[in-house]
Amino acid sequence: MSSNVRLLFLVNVKFVDLEPLTREVRHDLQTAFEGVLKEGEFILGDQLSAFEEEFARYCEVDHCVGVSNGLDAITMILEALGIGPGDDVLVPAHTFVATWFAVSAVGANPIPVDVDLITYNISPEKLEAALTEYTKAIIVVHLYGQPVEFDAIESFARHHGIYIIEDAAQAHGARYNNRRVGSLGDAAAFSFYPTKNLGALGDGGAITIRDPEMYGRLRRLRNYGSDTKYVHPILGKNARLDEIQAAWLRVKLRRLDDWNAERRRLIEHYREALSNSLVVLPSVIDNCEPVWHLFVIQTDRRRELIDSLSNAGVSTVIHYPVPPYRQEAYAKCSFDIHATRNTELLVNRVLSLPLWIGMTSDQISYIAEQVEYSLS
Numbered sequence: 283m284s285s286n287v288r289l290l291f292l293v294n295v296k297f298v299d300l301e302p303l304t305r306e307v308r309h310d311l312q313t314a315f316e317g318v319l320k321e322g323e324f325i326l327g328d329q330l331s332a333f334e335e336e337f338a339r340y341c342e343v344d345h346c347v348g349v350s351n352g353l354d355a356i357t358m359i360l361e362a363l364g365i366g367p368g369d370d371v372l373v374p375a376h377t378f379v380a381t382w383f384a385v386s387a388v389g390a391n392p393i394p395v396d397v398d399l400i401t402y403n404i405s406p407e408k409l410e411a412a413l414t415e416y417t418k419a420i421i422v423v424h425l426y427g428q429p430v431e432f433d434a435i436e437s438f439a440r441h442h443g444i445y446i447i448e449d450a451a452q453a454h455g456a457r458y459n460n461r462r463v464g465s466l467g468d469a470a471a472f473s474f475y476p477t478k479n480l481g482a483l484g485d486g487g488a489i490t491i492r493d494p495e496m497y498g499r500l501r502r503l504r505n506y507g508s509d510t511k512y513v514h515p516i517l518g519k520n521a522r523l524d525e526i527q528a529a530w531l532r533v534k535l536r537r538l539d540d541w542n543a544e545r546r547r548l549i550e551h552y553r554e555a556l557s558n559s560l561v562v563l564p565s566v567i568d569n570c571e572p573v574w575h576l577f578v579i580q581t582d583r584r585r586e587l588i589d590s591l592s593n594a595g596v597s598t599v600i601h602y603p604v605p606p607y608r609q610e611a612y613a614k615c616s617f618d619i620h621a622t623r624n625t626e627l628l629v630n631r632v633l634s635l636p637l638w639i640g641m642t643s644d645q646i647s648y649i650a651e652q653v654e655y656s657l658s
């Protein structure tokens with residue numbers, strides 16, 4: 283194709299555009315807003331209780347605690363499990379930095395475990411080598427919306443008597459062996475950052491949990507260590523989920539399964555359109571139902587592809603270009619970087635293509651054409 287021909291087809295495709303999704307529920311969001319105004323209750327009210335009940339039911343667990351954001355959710359789970367200074371926590375080497383920061387926030391040490399090149403998730407077979415006598419827990423991340431290989435992780439954790447925490451910030455609604463993510467481990471953390479599969483209109487998060495005693499602790503931890511006003515049996519944070527966000531999340535939760543199904547259709551379209559291209563497409567492991575928070579491909583000609591897509595009006599993002607252990611925040615810590623070979627490969631190869639509710643088949647065909655043109 284000559285460059286003139288390409289210009290004729292130039293379209294802009296944003297990396298994420300929340301406008302079509304918001305338009306679908308705009309009226310219901312406005313009604314929910316009016317409802318909260320009329321009720322006049324803005325913190326720890328009926329909307330939050332109702333959302334917690336509905337989200338627990340959705341995740342097929344007994345309890346949910348609405349909190350301020352995903353980072354606080356992971357941090358409070360660690361606190362509630364009594365994990366702190368001197369303890370080691372196994373974390374994936376390839377993840378958003380929040381997974382690590384939560385461990386550091388309670389004074390424990392994050393221990394990197396390499397990820398699998400096919401699933402992008404923590405490698406069950408690499409856990410044993412990372413284990414120390416101080417290891418208290420493992421945080422698994424269902425990265426990009428794909429559930430981890432939970433059976434293998436569970437037998438490892440049970441054998442060594444350590445807790446399993448799910449970082450489900452990218453996987454609302456995904457299933458492993460027909461069980462919902464969020465119901466697999468000892469506790470799970472969710473983020474409702476606006477671009478997540480279930481997003482608030484601002485910050486928000488949740489913890490799902492089975493154990494009733496832990497549930498009580500987490501409710502106190504998020505609210506100044508208190509169940510009853512001005513009675514504080516333990517130290518706590520102010521890390522609550524607002525009534526208005528809970529009301530909006532209730533509206534959006536009703537649409538979540540449909541939106542995840544739409545993500546699946548978009549991915550199928552991508553797969554067909556890219557089937558002859560030179561990029562590596564994401565794989566799905568057996569018995570898993572991913573929810574495609576992101577559509578992440580691999581190529582060893584990434585710089586070229588980014589520039590070429592950008593010239594064609596298509597925005598892309600790298601999730602994530604620098605692993606947590608190489609961030610300046612951890613400059614004073616030493617980690618075993620030899621044990622993170624796959625992570626080091628992936629950070630130079632992964633690229634996320636646009637994916638959002640309301641994207642058209644034409645947009646996906648256009649992107650696939652540009653990918654092929656760029657790498658041919």
Ligand SMILES: *Cc1c(COP(=O)(O)O)cnc(C)c1O
Binds near residue numbers: 451485
């Ligand atoms: C978004 C995200 C978080 C943090 O959520 P916030 O609500 O932004 O604090 C944690 N872990 C992963 C994997 C995430 O993608």
